[in-house]
Amino acid sequence: MTPFIPTGVAGSATRHAIVSGTVEVTDGALTLDALGGTNTKIAFVDVVPTEIVDPGGDDPSDGAQVKVTFQPSGTPVPAGWTAETGGAFSEARGFGWLDAANSQPVDRTIATRYRTAPLGGIAFPSDPRQLGLAFLDNATQPTYTSGVWEYAVPNGEYEVGVSVGDANYTDSTHGVQVEGQPIIESFVPTASTPFQLGVRDVTVTDGRLTITNSGTNTKINWLSIKGDGLEPGGPVVPLAKIDFRPGGTTVPSGWTADTGSAYSDAQGFGWLVGGVPTDRGIMTRNRLTPTAGIAFPTGDPTRQSLILMQATTTSGSPITGGTVGVWEHALANGTYTVSASVGDAGFLDSVHGVSAEGSSLVSNFTPSGATPFASETATVLVTDGKLTLTATGVNTKLNWVTIEGQGITNPTIGVSANGGPVSATYSGGTAIVTANAVAASGATIESFTYSINDGPDTAYSGPITLDDAGTQSVQFTATDSEERTTTRTVTFEILDIGGTVALANQQVVRQADGTPMPGLYEDLLVTHRINSGTTTHTTTEQATVNVTNTGAKDLRIASLSLGGTHGAQFQVIAPTGEFPVFLEPGQTLPVTVQFIGNSGSKGVRFGTLTIASSDPQSPSTVVQLRGGYMGAPEGGSELTLQQIFTLFGSTTSTGSSGDSLGNGSEMPGAPMDGDEVRSYQWKKLDTSKPVQAVQLGAFHGCCGQSETITINGTSATHAVAYGQAIYPLTSGGAKVALTTNPGGNFGITISGQSTTQTAYMAVKMWPVEDATGKPIPGAWFAGHDYISSPNQCGVGATNCDYQDNVYLITNILPVSSSDTTAPAAPAAPEGDADSTGVELTWTASAEADLIGYRVERSSAAAGPWALASGTGLVTRTSFRDNGAAAGPTTYYRVVAVDASGNQTAGAAASVDTSSITAAPIRINAGGPALTLGGVSWAADTNFSGGKSFSNTAIADILGTTSDQLYRTERSALTGPGSFSYAIPVPSSGQYQVTLHFAEIWHGATNGGPGGTGKRVFSVNMEGGPVEISNLDLNAQVAPMTAYLTNHTIGVTDGTLNIGFSSTVDQPKVSAIEIVKVG
Known part of the structure; x- marks a missing residue:
């Protein structure tokens, strides 16, 4: 290198220099000398052999045991080759992509392409393996991740072949390294020579053959691996191509028909309902003619037929004779690439979803007239001798399935951290590690152990938590019944990071409690674009979600990646800096996505934004992206x-x-x-x-x-x-x-x-x-x-x-x-009482339009019934009643409510409530003792200051059946003013305090003028922070309407102190309810 003189402050880029050069070694040793200079200091040396073997006219994939093409899902796969469609690395797959920035598995389906025709005078390949490609880096696609590709192999020596290039573009300087050694170096394509092959012998020492980028905009077509370490292999399963169609219809050439028949060992595949082999031929369909408004798959008979996997449509309508089916195909235990097509040329009444072996294959695909079909590919691990497909959407319709893969011989070990698969290394916060071992078909796992940092072997029985900062090596060992052993080691770098991801969608309108209006979501961004013909039109092409760290440790955001069916039609425009990004507790990172779709028919485009972070509970947080695309404004373009x-x-x-x-x-x-x-x-x-x-x-x-x-x-x-x-x-x-x-x-x-x-x-x-x-x-x-x-x-x-x-x-x-059909009566609930309340559960109603339940209680089997669950609906099938009175028996019933408000009460159930020892304290503020709906209220007591007031002219208090409770109140003598309560409680502990209010003066019958701002007051309990600040009842609900607030308060001295004070008019309260909860 030429003389270098450092300048600048310590740590600056001008204090060091990095140079590279190519030299020839002739004596078996690389020699470095200080050439001139004064006090020369060397920090590191990286030595890489540059010899690359040109295969000439030979095909380096000949005789290879592993042959992988890089191409999008759904495109033709060359015979004898396995398609890499951009899936993340997993132990189940045995190969896949990792993020070059953090070495964590990442989905890169968005980074694949398939060329179907010549472009720009570039020589078009006759080799189908060179029609597909994957970007290794993100030099020209900054919203993608830069990738590292790995393939799991036994340690040993291998010959690796690779092809790079693009049939449509020459905008690259291709560079590929295998195991750190160059196999393609600085190849600049031309129109006449757009592709280059490379071959190299390498040694694998860590169980993974690793492919990395060394160029700019490198595009890889295919890769082959040849070596003794790959032999002998497990049983190879030939390509299975199953087309679902009615019996008696013409089966496409090269396909096997599934006509809905029940699973049988003789056939090797088929359908089950409720775990029982069942014929589902009635659920098959064959569309022979186009339907108006839906693109017909002309020339593709495999998509003209289908089988319905579920029994209801998206509108909740039952399908005649419908059943919910599970499809299985007998296979040797092993890793398989599964592809599936969903859709219907006749109807759009579906949200298609399919899982294979519990892993998502097709996820929530909503068809449109222009795009009625979708196909996806996943690699899964079969562990029980059968590949299982289940429906995860609504009215899912399956056209076809293809299967290709290889059975295993030695045990396979899978390792995950925080719910996500890991490869050889992990770097992040606390790791909750889970592992599993799978034996080949016909064998069983006899032992499965792990050791940490060469410590003693421990039988694996459940998740392992690694939370001490530093590096820890965990070795897993599995031995099967044939005495075959597999060992796998993962190195965990535990950093002092963690954090919790919280999303806040900046588009949505929120409720008073800060949550989105029902029907809007924190994790769904909606955008819209009109491609042409606009003048002064304003559209919503961008949307922002705030990512906040609500945890106690720093949150590391490793990457933001786009994916989904139309992921390429979105781009992240903020933040623009490099990753990783660190958020301190409470810090927020705004993330803005822009919809850039500019072609095709009008409709909805679907994408995803994945936030990879150190949140141990959600290491990959997915935000759904939606883009409404219009070619032009108004008319048929809307x-x-x-x-x-x-x-x-x-x-x-x-x-x-x-x-x-x-x-x-x-x-x-x-x-x-x-x-x-x-x-x-x-x-x-x-x-x-x-x-x-x-x-x-x-x-x-x-x-x-x-x-x-x-x-x-x-x-x-x-x-x-x-x-x-x-x-x-x-x-x-x-x-x-x-x-x-x-x-x-x-x-x-x-x-x-x-x-x-x-x-x-x-x-x-x-x-x-x-x-x-x-x-x-x-x-x-x-x-x-x-x-x-x-x-x-x-x-x-x-x-x-x-x-x-x-x-x-x-x-x-x-x-x-217009809908007057009441929901079916729910079953009687089951209840268990403890010292403070009753836990109730019941069986969910099967009504398609059910929106929730109300829970009622009574002291008698025939009623009268009092509402126990409050003014809102219970949307779960469980409820805790902390308001139950102590007594030998309390009766409960559940009322089902549908979308139109139709209600049906279920049968009553008795619950032994004799164990309730801490009787709730209920005070009718400003009024006498009352019993309403079987619930007793004491006369006003334990107050200091204020006065009693009643308005008996009010006929109806909305939002309650206990109207009389709200016609009286305790309020201050003057406005502004104050009063308080000092209420003895049975013992120190946690209490749920419910305050009941209703505005019975401002805007009420026989009262004063209504409107907001007429009465504003605050409430403080036990002298701590103010629990209710500046409450304006008329701003929350209409006059003469019940309004409740709930608070959990700790009491340490046996007395609950509650203070009421106002800034406008007099503070007030209608009733006070106190229940011990801990």
């Missing part, structure tokens, strides 16, 4: 109502895959459109919470027209630039959202047209279903069309598409629903 529902992660059906619901659908007597429910008026679901609404889409004239929604006199209007937009904004730049507290029934009005209109329907309503088809309690879609008279659809521009304005409205139920 997203349909069904596509808007899909864009927001819902499976709700509009009943139409086209632009219109059909002329005449605006008339009250028309058939329901999909999951539609009709009601002129609406009401609250939970009387203690407000009604909220947010506009999801506007697709009408742009850009000189705004639009308004009104509920209960509260309105919200979008700005004129958002006439063709998802998530339109107001003129002030906020979401088009409203919050209101109706005291009774109400209509929903959009553009002056209300659900209360009886002659025609300009506003239609659909219950919101989540991605699994389950209705979300109280959440509804409102779809609006510009209709102002009967039979208007089909006249002029009016087309009954009902997506001119689309809203999400929450905490509502129909008053008089």
Whole structure:
């Protein structure tokens, strides 16, 4: 090297220099001398042989035991080769990708390509192995990870062959190293020579043959491995190609038909229902002719046929004769590459999902008219002699399955840390390590042990926690019944990091408690793009999710990677720095994703953003990405109502895959459109919470027209630039959202047209279903069309598409629903009491539109019944009642509630509550002793200051059946003012304190003027932080409505102290309820 003189401060880049050169060694030793200079200091030397063998006209893959092509899933695989479609490395696969930044397994399906035609005068290959490729680095694709590819082999010597190049582009300087040795070095392709082959002998010492990048924009086509260490292999399974179709139909050449027959050992594959071999031929279909609006697979008979794996559609409708089937194929234990196609050329009523051996194969694929089919590939480990496929979506339809792989001979050991597979090394925070050993078919695992840092062997029996900072080596050893032994060592570098990932979607409108409105999600980002023809249009092409570390240790974010069906149509535009990124506890990293789709038919694009971090409970946090794509604004280019529902992660059906619901659908007597429910008026679901609404889409004239929604006199209007937009904004730049507290029934009005209109329907309503088809309690879609008279659809521009304005409205139920079918009665609950309450469980209802339950209690089997579960719904099948009174027996029943508010009470069950020793303390503040619904309330006591007040003119207190409890109160003598309680409790401990309120003056019958800001007060318990700050009852609920707050308070001196103080008018309380919980 030329003379180098260091400059700058310590640690700066100018204090050192790194140089490289190529030399020839002729005497068997590499010699380094100080050539001139003064006080020369050397830090490190890296020596790499440069000799690369040119295979000439020979094919280095000839005779190789391992032959792998790099290509996207679903593209043709050359005979005798295994496709690497971008899967993460796992022990089950035995090969795959790792992130070059952190050596952790990573999915790189997004980094694959397949060339089908010549481009730019570049010589097109005749070798099908060179049509596919994978990017090794991310030089030209910065949103991808740079990858390292590994293949598990026994330690030994191997001959490795490789091909690099691209049939369509020459924008690379290809460089590949195998085991750190160059096999392709600085190859610059040309139009006439776009590919290069390389071959090299290497030695593997760590059980993994490793391929790394040494070039720029390197693209690898295929790789072969030849060596004695690969022999003998397990039994090779030839390619199995199973096409699902009705019996008697023509089977495509080269395929084997599965006609839905029951599993049998003689056939080697087939169907089971509930674990029992069952014939499911009735569930097969064969589509022979196209269906309007759905792309037909002309020329591909394998996708014209299918079998339904499940028994209900996305609308919850049962399929005649339907069963839920599991498909199995007998195989020797081993690793297999499984591909599957899902879809239907006749219907779009599915969210397809398939798992293979418990691993996701197809995940939540929602078909569209332009893209009704999808195929995916996964590599799985068979451990029980059968490959098992199960449905994970809704109304999944399977077209075909292919299987290729190899059985094992020696035991296989799999190791995971924090739920994710690890290779030879792990670097991160606390590692919760799990392992498993699998024997070859016909053998069993006789022993499975591990040792840490060469310590004694310990029988493996469950997860191992490594949390001491430093490096620890864990060796696993498995021996089978044939005395074959496999040993695997993993080195764990435990760092003083960890943290907890918390997501906060910056798009969503939130409830008072900070959670998203029901139907919106922290982990679903929604974007929208119009490719051309826009003028002053404003769209939502970007979305941001905040990643916050809520843990106690620093959080390391190793990478952000894009994936999914259309992952290439999204890009991460922030942050722009290098990874890893470290977040201290409480620190937040905003992550912004942009939708960049620019071709194809209108519709929804699906992607994922994976956040790889040191969170031990969620090392890979996945954010779903959705992009609504339109080629141009307005007319037939607009997203349909069904596509808007899909864009927001819902499976709700509009009943139409086209632009219109059909002329005449605006008339009250028309058939329901999909999951539609009709009601002129609406009401609250939970009387203690407000009604909220947010506009999801506007697709009408742009850009000189705004639009308004009104509920209960509260309105919200979008700005004129958002006439063709998802998530339109107001003129002030906020979401088009409203919050209101109706005291009774109400209509929903959009553009002056209300659900209360009886002659025609300009506003239609659909219950919101989540991605699994389950209705979300109280959440509804409102779809609006510009209709102002009967039979208007089909006249002029009016087309009954009902997506001119689309809203999400929450905490509502129909008053008089078109759906009057009550849910089936739930079974009687089972209960166990302890000293402080009752734990209740019951069997889930099978009703498709069930949204939850209410739990009621009584002191008698025949009632009367009091609501034990509060004003909201219980969405689980369990509930703890901390309000149960001590006594020999308490009776409970569960009430099922469906999306329309129909209710059915189940049978009552008795629970022995004699073990409840800490009787709840209940005080009727400002009033006398009462017994309501079997629950006793003591007369007002243990107070200091204030006065009693009652308003007996109030006939009905909403949100409760205990009206009399809320007609009295204790309040201060003056406003502002204060009063307090000092309530003796049985012993020190934790208490659940429920405070009951209702505004019985401001806006109440026989009271004063209503409105917000009339009464504002705070509550403090036990002298600590204020539990309730600046409570304005009329801002939370309507006047004369019950409002409850719950608090867990520690008491150490046997007395619970509660102080009430106001800043506006007098503080107040209607009742106090105290239950010991610990």
